[in-house]
Amino acid sequence: MQTFFTPGPAQLYPTFEKHLQNFVSGQLGSISHRSQQYRDLHRFTVEQVRILLNVPETHAILFLGSASEIWERILFSCVELESFHLVNGSFSEKFYDYAHGLNKYAHKLEKPMGEGFTAAEVTVPEYAELICTTHNETSSGVQMNVAEIHKLKQKNPDKLIAVDIVSSAPYPDLDFKLIDTAFFSIQKAFGLPAGLGVWIVNEKCLKKAESIRQQYSIGAHNNLPTLWKNSLNNETPATPNVMAIYLLGKIAEDFNQIGVKTLRKETEQKAQLLYKFIEKHKGFSPFVKEKAHRSQTVIVANTELPSADVIKAVKEKGMVIGTGYGQFKSSQLRIANFPATSVEQVQELIKVLETV
């Protein structure tokens, strides 16, 4: 068996197999998505995610096919004409591109890969209706501090703000009194197979969608008012990925039993081990120079040796790490730091990297 330190799909959480077995033996793959049994399952997952991420009742927790689908649904729902995007890597860029795909006018503030944003340096264009931020840019390992995201909203209280927490949730401690919408997928830090996007979204976004709909399309499939209405009954508009919703509920429950504070502390502890190593060890260096902008969940290292050689050497020891993204494919490594890999496994990885 290999240990995956790849940034998604990633290592599966240790309890995954047990929960999957219970799903199968309970024949939950066959139950109707309009049954009370399903509604109870759905409600359980919503409750566990709500506790884990401290989401107030002002926000719905909705289930879609993927985080990418949620990019589109956020833009449909929250942007009549103009959006604004902080872009510093491939995924924040894709969110921006989606706005064009829906014929919205998209503004951006762009920085090179490896650099991050603070609230002070951001001026949101006057007519932008939505500020799109990426808490953790998976392609470059840059994180925008939660405090800076909160400040950005406080500076722009009349704009809606969206936070991509795809490859960091449940690490960021977002204050949902300030955050209108956020979203993640389950194949990253939740340690589950891909196939589900989770959309946290408040009533302001719902009202905005209802107002936009008077004049423009807000989408037909999984549009926000329909998702919202169904969620009040613990249902989804179409047949959902029941297996993924069940598994997410169980993993979130496991996380809650550990406690999100402990999980966050462990994440920081493991990240510190990895950054310390790549800072000091010859042949490696951190890609993100500014310490405050370094991701705690996706650590990106420059490597003097071709990344393929390092990856191969590590693989021989039963561990899988990721290449750099795009233009950095061969000169960087990406190492995921999710709850599924323990401190001991990270120490083991570092030991192996030391010998490369």
Add this chain to the structure above:
Amino acid sequence: MQTFFTPGPAQLYPTFEKHLQNFVSGQLGSISHRSQQYRDLHRFTVEQVRILLNVPETHAILFLGSASEIWERILFSCVELESFHLVNGSFSEKFYDYAHGLNKYAHKLEKPMGEGFTAAEVTVPEYAELICTTHNETSSGVQMNVAEIHKLKQKNPDKLIAVDIVSSAPYPDLDFKLIDTAFFSIQKAFGLPAGLGVWIVNEKCLKKAESIRQQYSIGAHNNLPTLWKNSLNNETPATPNVMAIYLLGKIAEDFNQIGVKTLRKETEQKAQLLYKFIEKHKGFSPFVKEKAHRSQTVIVANTELPSADVIKAVKEKGMVIGTGYGQFKSSQLRIANFPATSVEQVQELIKVLETV
């Protein structure tokens, strides 16, 4: 363990657990969706579905989140201004409603639930660009014969035609020289947990999408040109439901080993047993009067007893059948007839229904 005769989610196919176990032990939930290992898995599934449904190379086979998502993507891709829908139940109605949701002008020819269409009675409006048909209307148990769908296209060669085969594939033997696009989901006749929609679509639809894009949005997420381009490399634009794609490939391979002709014959044989029973047995009668329009995969029966009583009695014997849909919830039963349930299991169900 219960046997599910519900029309989706449905009984899981007998080999499902074995394939799932192989997915888990092979750690396929952690592999990168940009790796050769993934591309091989993806290609295998496409090949098996292509063989099973006799899909020529002119058509791509694409993976999305659900069949409902595909309704939207077909309308985005194939309709600049006007669509035309044959509506005779809740699911064909939803396809029609989606067109409104995208601000298209949607025409419909409507019949009451329980009635079906022939090509001769359909006149497609002059400016409609796409004809939307439903091979199997899951809500009412009405089937449109494949020969009639083919004739409809032959009568209207300049229109695109879409066929919803959600709750019937692989039963209908569509001629893809005539059919521009068709789609299904895996929680029906493929006997898998929900979470994947499969879109079969030809180059004419691609060309149309590229032309529409000059002036209108064709969607940002999973838009056809992006899906198509990725599929040439056996990839998807975003992280897909790898588990479901893997399982579909394995079930399609199992189906191919049995042979699609045998599967279709068995489906007809089981349907005949069920229709014969509900025609003759006091207290039951077929909802669909016209024999030629009766679904082979979702059998709908009127019941004199309240449906809840029948369902309860059957459940005590370890079998689950569905209620009627919408207004017919308490006066009808819906019995799925998919490959996951054998002739013997259908005979067993009939025995139990005889005693109710």
